[in-house]
Amino acid sequence: MAIRGEIYEWELVGKELTLADTPAAGQEYSIFTSNYGSAVVQPSLVSEDSFVVINKIACTPGVSPNQYELDGTELIKWIPNMFVQIVINTTGYYRDPQNLYSAGISGMASPYPQTVNRIKYYELWPPIYVLSDQTWDIRFTLFNDLRKAYANGLFATIGDDVVLAQVFVDYTLFDGTDAMLARKLLSIGVPVSVDTVQWLRQIILQNRGLDTETFDFYLKAIREISIKQKENRIKQGMATKNDYDPKDNLNL
């Protein structure tokens, strides 16, 4: 499984949250390494034999903070008003029009899940390449203040199954020799995709098979190298008796 189409779905649900410690509004958190939601154990470092292409990113749509719903004092619906940013090492992908780091793309432009009245506008094209030894991160920012809503007494508890925020990432993982092919494509300026990596592999297999002519070529090359080395030893005064023995001369 050297090329894999991977997805990662991050979710922040009521039962995973301590009311005293909810994500602060307007502040950025990692979906991988923050203590919120279904996080993973370590940052996403692309290993030296891997190559990652990020194809899609999406998050929960909705803006108005007044569209919450309560069941008594229990919160049963929440609109996060969220944005997601992609960070490679220390560089943020999204900038605002004045060239400053921004919160990223909203769930209104790239909704997850998509519904009939929330269709995506945003397409991550060209995709983002994450090279070996780079780390990549997806960071979310909530602009509707859950913490303050709780402090203001809007609700006392959150329903266990209430989905507060979601993020979806689609990426392709090239592993092993396919990662080498991906890097080769990158170095010759060809876009890296599943199709182009398979195309390069096909070309290499077609062109470099071991046939009789190839064997003869390498045999001749080895002989020539051996003769050259012998000549050098004679020139340098480092030759042994075998180097002068006509029987052992490979250049017959």
Next chain:
Amino acid sequence: MAIRRQAHEWRNIMPIGETVNLNYHPVLVPNNAHTIFMPAGIPVDIFVGNIGNTLDIPAELKAFQYIVLDAIAVSPPHLAAQIYVNTTRYFQNPDGTVSEGISGKVVPFPNGQDGIINYDYVDGLNPPLYIAPGQTWGVEVTPITDIIGYQGASLTDETIAYCYVKYLLIDGVDSLVAKALINAGWPLTVENIQKYKEIVAKNHIFAGTAELPDSIKNRKRRV
């Protein structure tokens, strides 16, 4: 990250008592938010217009940047968006006068808002708009009829005014490629930029493996 697909979103929603928030979207608290009233016929700049989330300075491209502005969308249906580059407006009436722009009935945001789906501009503006280094650009939204200010339970996602701009930011070395493409008359697309770089890289590979001309190969070593 020299070619980046960027998007900017403007909204007229703010905390009660405020009308503008610089550089970021405002943090909102339930039951303490409102949308700003916008009178008909008065254009508002989404970058420096003093309503909603705005910027410190107008969007101006640096010497090593190109932008391909390829999509714009607005809501509600009676809001129109007009793109400007320096002092020139993009959308015109048939008589050559400047129009209010493209409305949310054609390009709704979010797509599917009020049951309206963007069918005509699925692939964005055709042809897209190129913005060259040093040029200033922006988007103005003009209400065709008054946009009412809402708060409380009537403040929903459907009663907020939005404007969304999607563009390709070509930066650094890729902006040189962009310039070469424009000079050669090629459309400025991701695919063409990649193709051009591929051709350049291939030429370099062949240059490295080619036999050197005699004039270089046989010339005397200079010390």
